[in-house]
Amino acid sequence: MKQQLSELIQQALNSLIAQGVLPADSSPNIQIDRTRDPSHGDLASNIALTLAKAAGKKPRQLAEEICAALPESNFVASTEVAGPGFINFFLSSDSSQAVVKRILEQGTAFGTNQDGGGRKVQVEFVSANPTGPLHVGHGRGAAVGDSLCRLLRASGWDVASEFYYNDAGAQISNLALSVQARCKGLEPDSEHWPADGYRGDYIKDVAQAYMAGSSVAAEDRQVVGAADSDDLDAIRDFAVAYLRREQDLDLKAFAVHFDRYFLESSLYDSGEVEATVEHLVANGHTYEQDGALWLRTTDFGDDKDRVMRKREGGYTYFLPDVAYHLNKWQRGFERVINEQGADHHSTVTRVRAGLQALQKGIPEGWPDYVLHQMVTVMRDGEEVKLSKRAGSYLTLRDLIDEVGRDATRYFLVARGASSQITFDIDLALSQSNDNPVYYIQYAHARVCSMLRKLEESGEQWQMEAGLAQLELLTEEHETALLRQLDRYPEIVAAAARNSEPHTVATYLRELAADFHTYYNAHKMLIDDSNLRNARLALSAAVKQVIHNGLDLLGVSAPESM
């Protein structure tokens, strides 16, 4: 619709240029917005405001001339000049009602677009190390990242989701030592407890399973406990598998799927870490100091240089990070989005700098990052502290068990990633209006309920008849809904383009509100079958869009509540 309007305006501008009203070199990008206020029409353009100066005319006068030059069109009912010089477009009722037909014909495909053009994009998210269960912060990453994948898929991208985890560094050593300590019967208070050990009770569970010779099957591996408290390698392998399985269960409960789990250790096994070092050295961006090997990342925008190889010989996490991203690039992902907690934001410039130092033609701003801020969890009016090493530990699965998957996902994805959020368990548990997800789902269930009710009375909703009678939808609440429905494809496209899934949640809240208002103002199961079929067609369209939108958020659309 915007596209068509844009063409109309362009034609008008062309004829004004031909008349000499506008300078020949004026080629503005034509901006068209949806109006906030229906009295301003359906769409509006500020074109006259931006061109007024070049034309040497007052904006309103120029707007009048543009309106006069607009070609006839069957989808614009009228235009008017308003305010400082906006051109407001009122769509014909035919064209605004047609959205219902498009929705019902396209079904789940309505709202999708081809912006991605089949190009490959990779989304990396969660990427928690296997040192403990997933917490609410990971949940936010999972909700945002998975929704992002769904949005990109809906926008024509070839999406690959990936979970990267460190199974080679110091944290894993600490994990192994902690489990070993538990195997030997030590408690965290003991003087022999490992210095940076993990103190949580779940470590005891791991140790018990290991000593019992349990078999553990994770998404990407299977391990049997060796029951030998002196075999640290066996303990490590078992602990990693055990905690990986726990995370698998967390993610499954959250309905989040990954196409691939990428192990840091594989970068060592394949020699990619070593090759990356050699390449950086060969490029002359490194130097030795204090017995360590440094990369001069300050040449690429970092605020200080970074150590790649420690004095004692091992690599820092930074180097495998660079090797990993080179690996992504070489796999052909021209677009990569890393969804992470903002507490790791310092890696952004570092990784990009490392990639630039490789001189492989990787674009400067590659990859993209979506950083989510912290989640504070409240219970009984008090903050729940989430320390992995301390005792009390609220896991993502606890939360899902307590408040439900839909509410948890919705809450974590409904707000902009860059704002800190408070997850109030009591509020989420209250099953009241405080849970907007129910409000949206209820709108969906209401439509289902009406259709059921109609069938129970021996009637059927006739879609074709409804679509043939859309002209009957002239009530104010109906035109408001039509306007709202028409926005949906733009919402999806913008959310995917800007990596902002929360805008879909905001939109669905508004759509549901418009529907509830409509539902209360007008009766749909009426004797007049033409009007009934038309109203049910509109309602079914709302149902479809809510279904599609909730699916993008990973939230279910129940038929009854």
Next chain:
RNA sequence: GCGCCCGUAGCUCAGUUGGAUAGAGCAUCCGCCUUCUAAGCGGAUGGUCGGGGGUUCGAAUCCUCCCGGGCGCGCCA
């Protein structure tokens, strides 16, 4: 001290990427169930968009300087 994020109604947050009179939910107050699910609807109250400058036809939005909060600033990840 340096870097990134944030500051919008009493509370939680939106704000269509610079547009017209700044919105929603919760809370408070007043109404609506013999009518398709009241997990709903209607109305009222509530704001110097943290503050000062600047950019322009036009700023919550962009620039700058302050104030306040969060997170980083390891040869941890």
